[in-house]
Amino acid sequence: MKQTFTVILLLLSLLAEAQHLNLQGTVLSSSSEPLPYVNIGIRNKNVGTASDEHGKFTLELPATHATDTLTFSAIGYQERSVPVSELVGMQPLEVKLQEKTERLQEVVVQSRKLKTRKLGVTGRLPMVWGNPDQRESKDIYEFANFIQVKDRPTELLSAHFYLTSSKLDSALFRINLYRNRDGKPGERLLEERVVQRLSTSEGWVSIDLQPFAVYTDEDFFLGIEYLPATGADRRSIMLGAKLGGSSFSRKASLGNWEEFVGASLSGYVLVRQ
Template identity: 70%
Template sequence: MGSHNDDSLSYVNIGIWNKNIGTASDEHGVFKLALSQEHALDTLTFSAIGYKELSIAVQDINKSEELEIKLVEKVANLQEVAVTGRKMKIKKLGITGRLPVVWGNPDRREELNIYEFANLIEIKEKPTQLLSAHFYLTSSKMDSALFRINLYKERNGMPGERLAEQSIVQRLSTKEGWVRIDLKPFGVYTEEDFYLGIEYLPAADAERKSIMLGGKLGGSSYSRKASLCSWEKFVGASLSGYVTVLQ
Protein backbone atom coordinates (compact mmCIF):
# COMPACT_ATOMS: atom_id res chain seq x y z
CA MET A 1 0.00 0.00 0.00
CA GLY A 2 1.37 3.39 -0.94
CA SER A 3 0.66 7.03 -1.68
CA HIS A 4 0.56 8.68 -5.09
CA ASN A 5 4.30 9.43 -4.75
CA ASP A 6 5.08 5.73 -4.17
CA ASP A 7 5.88 6.04 -0.45
CA SER A 8 4.52 3.10 1.54
CA LEU A 9 1.77 3.96 4.03
CA SER A 10 1.85 2.43 7.49
CA TYR A 11 -1.20 1.47 9.55
CA VAL A 12 -3.89 2.18 6.97
CA ASN A 13 -7.32 1.10 8.21
CA ILE A 14 -8.87 -1.39 5.77
CA GLY A 15 -12.29 -2.96 6.02
CA ILE A 16 -15.97 -3.12 5.17
CA TRP A 17 -17.79 -0.29 6.89
CA ASN A 18 -19.84 -1.29 9.96
CA LYS A 19 -19.50 -5.06 9.42
CA ASN A 20 -16.73 -5.78 11.96
CA ILE A 21 -14.49 -7.05 9.17
CA GLY A 22 -11.18 -5.34 8.77
CA THR A 23 -7.44 -5.18 9.20
CA ALA A 24 -4.63 -2.64 9.00
CA SER A 25 -1.47 -2.40 6.97
CA ASP A 26 1.77 -2.99 8.85
CA GLU A 27 4.68 -0.54 9.15
CA HIS A 28 5.70 -1.40 5.55
CA GLY A 29 2.23 -0.87 4.08
CA VAL A 30 1.59 -4.61 3.66
CA PHE A 31 -1.76 -6.15 4.61
CA LYS A 32 -3.71 -9.39 4.32
CA LEU A 33 -7.49 -9.79 4.56
CA ALA A 34 -9.48 -12.96 3.89
CA LEU A 35 -13.06 -12.39 2.76
CA SER A 36 -15.73 -15.06 2.37
CA GLN A 37 -18.08 -15.37 -0.59
CA GLU A 38 -20.90 -13.68 1.35
CA HIS A 39 -18.99 -10.39 1.04
CA ALA A 40 -18.54 -10.60 -2.73
CA LEU A 41 -21.00 -7.72 -3.28
CA ASP A 42 -19.56 -5.51 -0.53
CA THR A 43 -17.06 -2.68 -0.86
CA LEU A 44 -13.60 -2.65 0.68
CA THR A 45 -12.55 0.75 2.01
CA PHE A 46 -9.04 2.10 2.63
CA SER A 47 -8.76 4.96 5.11
CA ALA A 48 -5.56 6.77 6.12
CA ILE A 49 -5.05 10.03 7.99
CA GLY A 50 -4.24 12.82 5.56
CA TYR A 51 -5.38 10.89 2.48
CA LYS A 52 -8.61 10.62 0.53
CA GLU A 53 -10.64 7.55 1.36
CA LEU A 54 -10.67 4.90 -1.39
CA SER A 55 -13.34 2.25 -1.92
CA ILE A 56 -13.07 -0.78 -4.22
CA ALA A 57 -15.77 -3.36 -4.94
CA VAL A 58 -14.71 -6.74 -3.57
CA GLN A 59 -15.73 -8.45 -6.81
CA ASP A 60 -13.29 -6.22 -8.73
CA ILE A 61 -10.29 -7.44 -6.76
CA ASN A 62 -8.25 -10.08 -8.58
CA LYS A 63 -7.52 -12.71 -5.93
CA SER A 64 -4.79 -14.35 -8.01
CA GLU A 65 -2.48 -11.33 -7.86
CA GLU A 66 -1.03 -9.14 -5.17
CA LEU A 67 -3.11 -6.00 -4.78
CA GLU A 68 -1.34 -2.62 -4.88
CA ILE A 69 -3.37 0.30 -3.64
CA LYS A 70 -2.38 3.96 -3.99
CA LEU A 71 -4.03 6.73 -1.99
CA VAL A 72 -4.16 10.42 -2.86
CA GLU A 73 -3.29 13.09 -0.30
CA LYS A 74 -5.99 15.46 0.88
CA VAL A 75 -5.61 19.17 0.35
CA ALA A 76 -4.60 20.58 3.73
CA ASN A 77 -6.93 23.24 5.14
CA LEU A 78 -5.60 25.57 7.80
CA GLN A 79 -7.52 25.46 11.08
CA GLU A 80 -9.33 28.58 12.21
CA VAL A 81 -7.90 29.92 15.46
CA ALA A 82 -10.17 31.84 17.81
CA VAL A 83 -8.67 34.95 19.39
CA THR A 84 -9.79 35.77 22.92
CA GLY A 85 -9.03 38.74 25.13
CA ARG A 86 -9.13 36.82 28.39
CA LYS A 87 -6.21 35.02 29.99
CA MET A 88 -6.36 31.31 29.18
CA LYS A 89 -5.64 28.62 31.79
CA ILE A 90 -4.28 25.07 31.65
CA LYS A 91 -6.98 22.51 32.52
CA LYS A 92 -7.41 18.73 32.57
CA LEU A 93 -10.48 17.39 30.76
CA GLY A 94 -11.55 13.75 30.83
CA ILE A 95 -11.00 10.86 33.23
CA THR A 96 -7.96 11.59 35.40
CA GLY A 97 -8.38 8.74 37.91
CA ARG A 98 -8.44 4.95 37.83
CA LEU A 99 -9.38 1.93 39.93
CA PRO A 100 -7.02 -1.07 40.14
CA VAL A 101 -9.89 -3.51 39.48
CA VAL A 102 -11.15 -1.80 36.28
CA TRP A 103 -9.33 -2.50 33.02
CA GLY A 104 -9.80 -2.30 29.28
CA ASN A 105 -8.30 -5.32 27.54
CA PRO A 106 -7.72 -5.35 23.75
CA ASP A 107 -9.19 -8.55 22.32
CA ARG A 108 -6.94 -10.56 19.99
CA ARG A 109 -9.16 -11.28 17.01
CA GLU A 110 -6.55 -11.13 14.27
CA GLU A 111 -2.84 -10.39 14.45
CA LEU A 112 -2.95 -7.49 12.01
CA ASN A 113 -5.88 -5.54 13.34
CA ILE A 114 -6.62 -2.64 15.60
CA TYR A 115 -8.49 -2.24 18.87
CA GLU A 116 -9.56 1.21 19.96
CA PHE A 117 -11.03 2.83 23.06
CA ALA A 118 -12.31 6.42 23.26
CA ASN A 119 -13.67 8.94 25.77
CA LEU A 120 -15.88 11.95 25.16
CA ILE A 121 -14.09 15.20 26.03
CA GLU A 122 -16.47 18.09 26.71
CA ILE A 123 -15.22 21.49 25.53
CA LYS A 124 -18.51 23.39 25.97
CA GLU A 125 -17.88 25.74 23.04
CA LYS A 126 -14.82 27.39 24.59
CA PRO A 127 -11.78 28.19 22.42
CA THR A 128 -9.38 25.38 23.28
CA GLN A 129 -5.83 24.37 22.35
CA LEU A 130 -4.88 20.74 22.97
CA LEU A 131 -1.55 20.41 24.79
CA SER A 132 -1.20 16.72 25.66
CA ALA A 133 -3.05 13.40 25.95
CA HIS A 134 -2.70 10.99 28.87
CA PHE A 135 -3.57 7.30 29.34
CA TYR A 136 -2.83 4.61 31.90
CA LEU A 137 -1.13 1.52 30.39
CA THR A 138 0.35 -1.60 31.93
CA SER A 139 1.65 -5.01 30.88
CA SER A 140 3.30 -7.94 32.60
CA LYS A 141 4.90 -9.21 29.36
CA MET A 142 5.70 -6.19 27.18
CA ASP A 143 7.82 -3.11 27.88
CA SER A 144 6.07 -1.03 25.24
CA ALA A 145 3.53 -1.15 22.42
CA LEU A 146 2.60 0.91 19.38
CA PHE A 147 -0.43 3.16 19.59
CA ARG A 148 -2.11 5.87 17.52
CA ILE A 149 -3.87 8.76 19.23
CA ASN A 150 -7.04 9.77 17.38
CA LEU A 151 -9.26 12.82 17.77
CA TYR A 152 -12.82 12.53 16.47
CA LYS A 153 -15.69 14.97 16.12
CA GLU A 154 -18.92 14.08 17.90
CA ARG A 155 -21.66 12.90 15.56
CA ASN A 156 -25.00 11.55 16.81
CA GLY A 157 -23.53 10.53 20.15
CA MET A 158 -20.64 8.56 18.64
CA PRO A 159 -17.13 9.25 17.28
CA GLY A 160 -17.44 10.65 13.75
CA GLU A 161 -14.97 12.13 11.28
CA ARG A 162 -11.49 13.11 12.40
CA LEU A 163 -10.98 16.39 14.18
CA ALA A 164 -7.43 16.71 12.85
CA GLU A 165 -5.71 15.10 9.87
CA GLN A 166 -2.44 14.28 11.62
CA SER A 167 -1.04 10.83 12.29
CA ILE A 168 -0.04 10.70 15.96
CA VAL A 169 1.70 7.32 16.20
CA GLN A 170 4.01 6.60 19.14
CA ARG A 171 5.53 3.65 20.95
CA LEU A 172 4.37 4.02 24.54
CA SER A 173 5.80 2.49 27.69
CA THR A 174 3.64 -0.07 29.50
CA LYS A 175 5.80 0.00 32.64
CA GLU A 176 5.27 3.56 33.87
CA GLY A 177 1.50 3.66 34.36
CA TRP A 178 0.39 7.06 33.13
CA VAL A 179 1.87 8.00 29.76
CA ARG A 180 1.90 11.43 28.14
CA ILE A 181 1.65 12.26 24.42
CA ASP A 182 2.64 15.80 23.43
CA LEU A 183 -0.02 17.32 21.16
CA LYS A 184 1.41 20.84 20.87
CA PRO A 185 3.41 20.09 17.67
CA PHE A 186 0.15 19.23 15.89
CA GLY A 187 -1.47 22.61 16.55
CA VAL A 188 -4.98 21.34 17.29
CA TYR A 189 -7.58 23.97 18.24
CA THR A 190 -11.29 23.37 18.71
CA GLU A 191 -14.48 24.72 20.24
CA GLU A 192 -16.38 21.43 19.81
CA ASP A 193 -16.75 18.44 22.11
CA PHE A 194 -14.66 15.59 20.73
CA TYR A 195 -13.62 12.00 21.36
CA LEU A 196 -10.11 11.14 22.49
CA GLY A 197 -9.17 7.70 21.14
CA ILE A 198 -6.23 5.37 21.72
CA GLU A 199 -5.79 2.80 18.93
CA TYR A 200 -3.70 -0.33 19.54
CA LEU A 201 -1.86 -0.87 16.26
CA PRO A 202 -1.08 -4.26 14.70
CA ALA A 203 2.05 -6.19 15.55
CA ALA A 204 2.26 -9.82 14.47
CA ASP A 205 4.75 -10.71 17.20
CA ALA A 206 2.85 -9.11 20.09
CA GLU A 207 0.50 -10.74 22.56
CA ARG A 208 -2.55 -8.53 22.45
CA LYS A 209 -4.02 -9.66 25.75
CA SER A 210 -0.87 -8.67 27.62
CA ILE A 211 -1.77 -4.97 27.27
CA MET A 212 -4.17 -3.45 29.79
CA LEU A 213 -5.64 0.07 29.81
CA GLY A 214 -6.70 1.64 33.10
CA GLY A 215 -10.31 2.46 33.83
CA LYS A 216 -12.69 3.86 36.42
CA LEU A 217 -16.20 2.96 37.52
CA GLY A 218 -18.99 5.20 36.32
CA GLY A 219 -19.62 7.13 33.14
CA SER A 220 -19.23 5.57 29.71
CA SER A 221 -16.64 4.83 27.05
CA TYR A 222 -16.56 3.67 23.44
CA SER A 223 -14.70 0.89 21.66
CA ARG A 224 -14.32 -0.90 18.35
CA LYS A 225 -12.61 -4.18 17.53
CA ALA A 226 -11.71 -3.87 13.86
CA SER A 227 -10.81 -1.23 11.29
CA LEU A 228 -13.83 0.77 10.08
CA CYS A 229 -16.27 -1.26 12.18
CA SER A 230 -19.08 0.23 14.26
CA TRP A 231 -18.34 1.92 17.56
CA GLU A 232 -19.94 0.40 20.65
CA LYS A 233 -20.85 2.39 23.75
CA PHE A 234 -20.51 0.73 27.12
CA VAL A 235 -21.94 2.25 30.30
CA GLY A 236 -20.73 1.84 33.87
CA ALA A 237 -16.98 2.24 33.34
CA SER A 238 -14.72 4.85 31.76
CA LEU A 239 -11.31 4.71 30.14
CA SER A 240 -8.56 6.42 32.16
CA GLY A 241 -7.77 9.01 29.53
CA TYR A 242 -7.69 12.80 29.54
CA VAL A 243 -6.21 15.82 27.80
CA THR A 244 -4.51 18.91 29.15
CA VAL A 245 -5.70 22.00 27.34
CA LEU A 246 -5.27 25.74 27.24
CA GLN A 247 -8.74 27.19 27.64
Protein backbone atom coordinates (compact mmCIF):
# COMPACT_ATOMS: atom_id res chain seq x y z
CA MET A 1 0.00 0.00 0.00
CA LYS A 2 2.84 2.41 0.87
CA GLN A 3 4.54 1.78 -2.49
CA THR A 4 1.28 2.42 -4.35
CA PHE A 5 0.80 5.70 -2.47
CA THR A 6 4.36 6.77 -3.35
CA VAL A 7 3.79 6.05 -7.05
CA ILE A 8 0.59 8.10 -7.01
CA LEU A 9 2.39 11.08 -5.44
CA LEU A 10 5.14 10.82 -8.06
CA LEU A 11 2.61 10.79 -10.89
CA LEU A 12 0.80 13.78 -9.45
CA SER A 13 4.11 15.66 -9.17
CA LEU A 14 5.02 14.91 -12.79
CA LEU A 15 1.55 15.96 -13.91
CA ALA A 16 1.86 19.29 -12.09
CA GLU A 17 5.23 19.94 -13.72
CA ALA A 18 3.82 19.08 -17.14
CA GLN A 19 1.18 21.76 -16.69
CA HIS A 20 3.84 24.50 -16.69
CA LEU A 21 6.70 25.47 -18.97
CA ASN A 22 9.71 26.95 -17.20
CA LEU A 23 11.89 29.21 -19.31
CA GLN A 24 15.21 30.49 -17.97
CA GLY A 25 17.52 32.27 -20.35
CA THR A 26 19.44 35.37 -21.40
CA VAL A 27 18.75 38.12 -23.93
CA LEU A 28 21.84 39.25 -25.82
CA SER A 29 22.82 41.76 -28.48
CA SER A 30 24.22 40.53 -31.80
CA SER A 31 27.69 41.03 -30.26
CA SER A 32 26.72 38.77 -27.31
CA GLU A 33 26.40 41.61 -24.79
CA PRO A 34 23.63 41.07 -22.18
CA LEU A 35 20.59 43.30 -22.75
CA PRO A 36 18.95 44.58 -19.54
CA TYR A 37 15.26 45.30 -19.01
CA VAL A 38 13.99 43.69 -22.21
CA ASN A 39 10.21 43.35 -22.34
CA ILE A 40 9.29 39.70 -22.90
CA GLY A 41 5.69 38.65 -23.41
CA ILE A 42 2.91 36.99 -25.36
CA ARG A 43 1.00 39.72 -27.14
CA ASN A 44 -2.68 40.21 -26.33
CA LYS A 45 -2.54 37.75 -23.43
CA ASN A 46 -0.99 39.90 -20.67
CA VAL A 47 1.61 37.24 -19.92
CA GLY A 48 5.24 38.21 -19.63
CA THR A 49 8.31 39.30 -17.71
CA ALA A 50 11.39 41.50 -18.12
CA SER A 51 15.06 40.64 -18.20
CA ASP A 52 17.14 41.82 -15.24
CA GLU A 53 20.16 44.10 -15.31
CA HIS A 54 22.27 41.18 -16.57
CA GLY A 55 19.89 40.26 -19.38
CA LYS A 56 18.64 37.14 -17.59
CA PHE A 57 14.97 36.21 -17.35
CA THR A 58 12.73 33.55 -15.83
CA LEU A 59 9.20 32.91 -17.03
CA GLU A 60 6.79 30.18 -15.97
CA LEU A 61 4.03 29.58 -18.51
CA PRO A 62 0.97 27.36 -18.27
CA ALA A 63 1.18 24.48 -20.73
CA THR A 64 -1.75 26.06 -22.61
CA HIS A 65 0.74 28.59 -24.01
CA ALA A 66 2.92 25.90 -25.60
CA THR A 67 1.70 26.84 -29.09
CA ASP A 68 2.05 30.61 -28.56
CA THR A 69 4.88 32.92 -29.57
CA LEU A 70 7.04 34.91 -27.17
CA THR A 71 8.10 38.39 -28.28
CA PHE A 72 11.30 40.12 -27.13
CA SER A 73 11.25 43.93 -27.33
CA ALA A 74 14.13 46.22 -26.36
CA ILE A 75 14.63 49.92 -26.99
CA GLY A 76 17.04 50.42 -29.88
CA TYR A 77 16.70 46.84 -31.12
CA GLN A 78 14.47 45.04 -33.58
CA GLU A 79 11.72 42.99 -32.02
CA ARG A 80 12.06 39.24 -32.26
CA SER A 81 9.29 36.66 -31.91
CA VAL A 82 10.12 33.03 -31.15
CA PRO A 83 7.68 30.09 -30.74
CA VAL A 84 7.49 28.92 -27.13
CA SER A 85 8.02 25.34 -28.30
CA GLU A 86 11.35 26.37 -29.84
CA LEU A 87 12.50 28.15 -26.67
CA VAL A 88 11.71 25.12 -24.50
CA GLY A 89 14.21 23.07 -26.48
CA MET A 90 17.08 25.60 -26.46
CA GLN A 91 20.17 24.69 -24.43
CA PRO A 92 21.40 27.20 -23.38
CA LEU A 93 18.39 29.44 -23.89
CA GLU A 94 19.86 32.57 -25.49
CA VAL A 95 17.94 35.04 -27.64
CA LYS A 96 19.88 37.59 -29.69
CA LEU A 97 18.43 40.89 -30.91
CA GLN A 98 19.63 43.00 -33.82
CA GLU A 99 20.24 46.71 -33.30
CA LYS A 100 18.02 49.19 -35.13
CA THR A 101 19.56 51.68 -37.52
CA GLU A 102 16.60 54.06 -37.90
CA ARG A 103 16.63 57.43 -36.18
CA LEU A 104 14.03 60.02 -35.24
CA GLN A 105 12.81 62.25 -38.03
CA GLU A 106 14.52 65.64 -37.83
CA VAL A 107 12.31 68.44 -36.50
CA VAL A 108 13.34 72.03 -37.19
CA VAL A 109 12.60 74.49 -34.38
CA GLN A 110 11.94 77.92 -35.85
CA SER A 111 14.02 80.92 -34.85
CA ARG A 112 11.10 82.72 -33.19
CA LYS A 113 11.07 83.40 -29.47
CA LEU A 114 10.41 80.08 -27.79
CA LYS A 115 8.31 79.53 -24.68
CA THR A 116 8.68 76.93 -21.95
CA ARG A 117 5.44 75.07 -21.18
CA LYS A 118 4.16 72.21 -19.05
CA LEU A 119 2.11 69.68 -21.04
CA GLY A 120 0.14 66.97 -19.26
CA VAL A 121 -1.32 66.60 -15.77
CA THR A 122 0.48 68.90 -13.34
CA GLY A 123 -1.85 68.51 -10.35
CA ARG A 124 -2.47 65.83 -7.76
CA LEU A 125 -5.28 65.14 -5.34
CA PRO A 126 -4.87 63.13 -2.09
CA MET A 127 -5.33 59.83 -3.89
CA VAL A 128 -2.91 57.35 -5.42
CA TRP A 129 -2.88 54.73 -8.11
CA GLY A 130 -1.30 51.42 -7.33
CA ASN A 131 -1.06 48.13 -9.13
CA PRO A 132 -4.31 46.19 -8.59
CA ASP A 133 -2.98 42.74 -9.55
CA GLN A 134 -0.10 40.68 -8.26
CA ARG A 135 0.85 38.86 -11.43
CA GLU A 136 4.38 37.73 -12.36
CA SER A 137 6.54 39.44 -9.69
CA LYS A 138 9.37 40.12 -12.15
CA ASP A 139 7.10 41.77 -14.70
CA ILE A 140 6.55 45.47 -15.31
CA TYR A 141 3.57 47.71 -15.02
CA GLU A 142 3.22 50.99 -16.83
CA PHE A 143 1.05 54.11 -16.98
CA ALA A 144 0.86 56.61 -19.84
CA ASN A 145 -0.60 60.08 -20.46
CA PHE A 146 -1.58 61.58 -23.80
CA ILE A 147 0.46 64.71 -24.57
CA GLN A 148 -0.73 67.18 -27.20
CA VAL A 149 1.82 69.41 -28.92
CA LYS A 150 -0.66 70.62 -31.59
CA ASP A 151 1.75 70.28 -34.54
CA ARG A 152 4.23 72.68 -32.98
CA PRO A 153 7.94 71.88 -33.25
CA THR A 154 8.70 70.86 -29.68
CA GLU A 155 11.83 70.13 -27.66
CA LEU A 156 11.29 67.88 -24.63
CA LEU A 157 13.29 69.12 -21.65
CA SER A 158 12.19 66.89 -18.76
CA ALA A 159 9.50 64.46 -17.57
CA HIS A 160 7.80 64.68 -14.16
CA PHE A 161 5.78 62.19 -12.09
CA TYR A 162 4.45 61.90 -8.56
CA LEU A 163 5.65 58.74 -6.75
CA THR A 164 5.08 57.32 -3.31
CA SER A 165 5.86 54.09 -1.44
CA SER A 166 5.42 52.84 2.11
CA LYS A 167 8.02 50.08 1.62
CA LEU A 168 10.80 51.35 -0.65
CA ASP A 169 13.03 54.43 -0.62
CA SER A 170 13.63 54.22 -4.36
CA ALA A 171 12.83 52.08 -7.38
CA LEU A 172 13.90 51.60 -10.99
CA PHE A 173 11.80 53.16 -13.73
CA ARG A 174 11.99 53.52 -17.49
CA ILE A 175 10.55 56.56 -19.28
CA ASN A 176 8.95 55.75 -22.63
CA LEU A 177 7.57 57.93 -25.40
CA TYR A 178 5.02 56.34 -27.73
CA ARG A 179 3.40 57.46 -30.96
CA ASN A 180 -0.36 57.94 -30.97
CA ARG A 181 -1.99 55.03 -32.77
CA ASP A 182 -5.79 55.13 -32.87
CA GLY A 183 -5.94 56.88 -29.51
CA LYS A 184 -3.61 54.44 -27.72
CA PRO A 185 0.15 54.18 -27.19
CA GLY A 186 1.72 52.69 -30.33
CA GLU A 187 5.32 52.13 -31.37
CA ARG A 188 8.14 53.87 -29.54
CA LEU A 189 8.87 57.46 -30.48
CA LEU A 190 12.22 57.50 -28.66
CA GLU A 191 14.73 54.72 -29.32
CA GLU A 192 16.92 55.64 -26.37
CA ARG A 193 17.00 53.84 -23.03
CA VAL A 194 15.94 56.24 -20.27
CA VAL A 195 16.24 54.11 -17.14
CA GLN A 196 16.73 55.78 -13.76
CA ARG A 197 16.43 54.96 -10.09
CA LEU A 198 13.96 57.46 -8.66
CA SER A 199 13.10 58.45 -5.10
CA THR A 200 9.74 57.20 -3.84
CA SER A 201 9.64 59.35 -0.70
CA GLU A 202 6.27 60.83 -1.77
CA GLY A 203 6.79 63.74 -4.06
CA TRP A 204 7.43 64.91 -7.61
CA VAL A 205 10.42 63.45 -9.41
CA SER A 206 12.10 64.87 -12.49
CA ILE A 207 13.87 63.07 -15.34
CA ASP A 208 16.16 65.17 -17.53
CA LEU A 209 15.48 64.50 -21.23
CA GLN A 210 17.86 67.08 -22.71
CA PRO A 211 20.79 64.64 -23.08
CA PHE A 212 18.60 62.64 -25.51
CA ALA A 213 17.84 65.62 -27.77
CA VAL A 214 14.16 64.75 -28.22
CA TYR A 215 12.32 66.87 -30.77
CA THR A 216 8.86 66.17 -32.16
CA ASP A 217 5.93 67.90 -33.82
CA GLU A 218 3.37 65.14 -33.24
CA ASP A 219 1.15 64.28 -30.29
CA PHE A 220 2.48 61.36 -28.23
CA PHE A 221 2.07 59.33 -25.05
CA LEU A 222 4.37 59.80 -22.06
CA GLY A 223 4.86 56.50 -20.20
CA ILE A 224 6.47 55.56 -16.90
CA GLU A 225 7.33 51.86 -16.55
CA TYR A 226 8.11 50.28 -13.19
CA LEU A 227 10.94 47.73 -13.36
CA PRO A 228 10.58 45.74 -10.12
CA ALA A 229 13.57 44.12 -8.47
CA THR A 230 13.53 40.35 -7.97
CA GLY A 231 11.14 39.46 -5.17
CA ALA A 232 9.68 42.96 -4.92
CA ASP A 233 5.96 43.37 -4.39
CA ARG A 234 4.66 45.20 -7.42
CA ARG A 235 2.05 46.88 -5.24
CA SER A 236 4.75 48.60 -3.16
CA ILE A 237 5.00 51.53 -5.62
CA MET A 238 2.13 53.91 -6.24
CA LEU A 239 1.75 56.89 -8.54
CA GLY A 240 -0.10 60.13 -7.96
CA ALA A 241 -3.35 60.80 -9.78
CA LYS A 242 -6.00 63.45 -10.28
CA LEU A 243 -9.74 63.16 -10.75
CA GLY A 244 -10.97 63.82 -14.25
CA GLY A 245 -9.60 63.01 -17.68
CA SER A 246 -8.16 59.62 -18.55
CA SER A 247 -4.89 57.71 -18.75
CA PHE A 248 -3.72 54.31 -19.96
CA SER A 249 -2.08 51.42 -18.13
CA ARG A 250 -0.84 47.91 -18.76
CA LYS A 251 0.06 45.22 -16.25
CA ALA A 252 2.47 43.05 -18.25
CA SER A 253 5.32 43.32 -20.73
CA LEU A 254 3.83 43.85 -24.20
CA GLY A 255 0.40 43.61 -22.60
CA ASN A 256 -2.79 45.30 -23.70
CA TRP A 257 -3.21 49.00 -22.96
CA GLU A 258 -6.38 49.77 -21.01
CA GLU A 259 -7.90 53.23 -20.71
CA PHE A 260 -9.05 54.49 -17.32
CA VAL A 261 -11.66 57.24 -17.55
CA GLY A 262 -12.41 59.56 -14.64
CA ALA A 263 -8.86 59.75 -13.28
CA SER A 264 -5.52 60.66 -14.81
CA LEU A 265 -1.89 60.05 -13.95
CA SER A 266 0.00 62.93 -12.35
CA GLY A 267 2.62 63.20 -15.07
CA TYR A 268 3.75 65.89 -17.46
CA VAL A 269 6.63 67.06 -19.65
CA LEU A 270 8.40 70.40 -19.59
CA VAL A 271 8.90 71.49 -23.20
CA ARG A 272 10.23 74.37 -25.27
CA GLN A 273 8.04 75.49 -28.19
